[in-house]
Amino acid sequence: MDERGVVEALVSDDGRVVFLGSSDEALAYRDKDTKVIDLRGYYVLPGLIDAHLHLAGLGFSLDWINLRGVRSIEEMKARIRQESQDKELILCRGWDQELFAERRFPTRHDLDEAMKDKPVIAFRICGHLAVLNTKALELIGLRRILEGPYKEYFERDEKGNLNGIVKEKGLSLVHEAIRGDEEYYLSAIRRACIEAAKHGITMVHAMSCTLEELKAIVTLRSRGELPIRVRAYLSYDVFKTIENIERLRAMNDDMFKVCGIKVIADGSLGARTAYLSEPYHDEPSTRGELLISKEELGEIMDRALDTNMQVAIHAIGDGAVEMVLEVFEDRKEEVTRLRHRIEHASVLNEDVVELLRTVKPVVVVQPHFIISDWWIVRRLGQRRARLAYPFKTLMRHCVVAFSSDAPVEPVNPWVSIEAAVTRGMDIGIELGKLTAHERLSLEEALRCYTTGSSYACSEERRAGVLREGGYADFVVVDKNPLNTSKVKVLATFVNGNKVYEARPGVVEAIQA
Template structure:
């Protein structure tokens, strides 16, 4: 029995917001209240001195790619590169001895050349192995000539988008059981260091379809061996239309068990990204009137998949960034009958009057990534133009519709640190403090609500609202100790908060000594 004392406790439970002490036992929270009261009832409890620090519920990242985070630890990080020349130098310096060179995170918005890299740039490095480099959005990549030759595909620019990327991604040797476990555990370590104790993860997006069952098996083996240190709710992405049709009838969503790895909703990747101009818009992009983005599935196919999931009482989680994709998703949602389902929209970045009315009517759960503000503050105005911008990234408007808004990061697209997202949501600024008065400042959220979206609402999305998200008696003992109280620091300092210790099921899992 551990009795946490001598710190500030924020439970996110409005009925008991700041108890003096918290008692954890057998993986659960046993009691919260005054120290004297708890000690009288449980005289043998071991005291844990919080030394004036702050205790919060563990964060729940409502949409990320856990395997992708682990894989990236073995690839070249190009996210801080500010020119194509610097990108080439970085590839040369980190060639390693693998058969293929994989980089990620580049963003032409940061390049002084102001353009995307090409196969010619990669060829010019003189590196004699296949190279593929993923854009930060992971919806497009650039390959060198050698990679295209090996994959049997060709584009003069070397640029590939969405499913066109698959032959090139297939050049990377598939991970075996041991590699998959390694990716999961190394990603978990990063997440726990940021106080993330639960994730909702689309892992299958990251691997070939033939490995889907193996990914589930590896998670279940890790759990059986007591080696899975955080809770994972899988957003199961079957990727190909035929595979959805084949797999949905036998797929069982786990809404009730206390397992750490649980099968969650069926994930559908509806459109692409705004940065890559592949998110599907109703009107052309303001900075490229030749395109409205793309759809990965026809509206009829989306409707059919929604119906099929509904027949089998499965939730759908659909990636929708552009306003047209959002509309298609909401129209597919409209006729579904099972009121018990918690269908969700991932991203929901660009709305309009019509989709806002449908969101209000249908009340899907939203998975929102406030960390996107850091880059999109600079990119979205030119992509969308002033009119559409007024109803984009409109977190406060969505909150006012009484929707459950579960925050996350889409990592490895963005950093897994929840305090960055919380900072963006309550300041509407990028990490450099731009713009000074906040971007679309009417959409600023309160700190309490931002933390609630990262804890309580994420738990609701996975049917765990009576088990986690807040600190209450009977809930999982998933909580974090933070160096400063977020409710007393200046808003601009929220991004610098540090997690000192992370507990999952009452066990200290970060830092490990």
């Protein structure tokens, strides 16, 4: 599949595609060093691009205890007991209290019952909230919690004691406590890249990059050990501390670029911290909260503009999306030129759609949220849910890029594509029935995962597309991806080099 449709053969040289067309013509490029690969009727498509994930987080999570799909606090405790044998620090992710038979959040006491003598930290599926056992609270330091600037992010029970739940900014103390050494980061990032390549991803946008992450990526790049392309969006706190951003960006090359900064405007729907224009349907006492004011966002954008950095803003609730769009509206030229992005844009309303139409930011979404947020109709009520994850509507007005937000959702893009195409209708997701008109075709979904995502980092001429002069990044799959999302990735190539194959020799090189 390329801009001219389906072609028979592709020639790459020095990491770039130099020819697309018939096999006969392609063979004319052959010299004694040429490797000819016979694809035996398999399908080739441009490498997919995940426009929003957390690279180190994904790498770390590969050996965390996975609590996704756990149906009760009792099951959560049993899982932690079973899988924590040889670990000193027990890290878990993926629980969702909405699925629990007990219908409540777990507390430090629940975790103490699972494990008393080692610290346990269990992140909720959204990553915006965690529950800690007593040992883990001690690991962070009770004084730092109780007297520090983030004390209100640590919840208390009726008696005023910490109940183990930590939210949003308070999590920075948690992340600090579990931070590993340099080697730990190098291996996490390498593993995350390989995991992505396994599913046909050849480029990722690494969001909220920390300094440790950035250093590790740069080290891997300079050693020639970065398996796939990485585009970094620094967390704003990191951006502030880097004295010479121009010097950092002067090191950009085809494998790694620093593109922009990530700013967070609100929380998540799961934790009811996403900022809605009206109260939550299932909790009328709150409409979530903005984590940044219009003025603060404006100032951040001014600083970003000084160094021509693209800005990517996390906004989930329609109230937050609207606030961001209003700030963008005053900077239309800049939004168009630097392609400022809104991350998530999960809930819209008619006014917000109208604003999107005039402001036209890049919108980066995560189709698999439709499956994980199966309760969303309850949160929003039927009327507002009609504009939840409205991908078709978004595509009418903006360039839409697809992503996983891994480790929040699975990094496998094919399950995200499936979610965008079915909207969970086949598995009884309520939102699917309400918003059937927002389903995408396979071709549209693939476009979002390729050119949509490369547009989001201003590389649509080179990446996410197979064209002469573009990157020789491509994926071999067993079935036609325009007919089904249930394909098997057989091999992944970056710069014309094989970085993954499903089994040795699956795409056999024949010397013709």
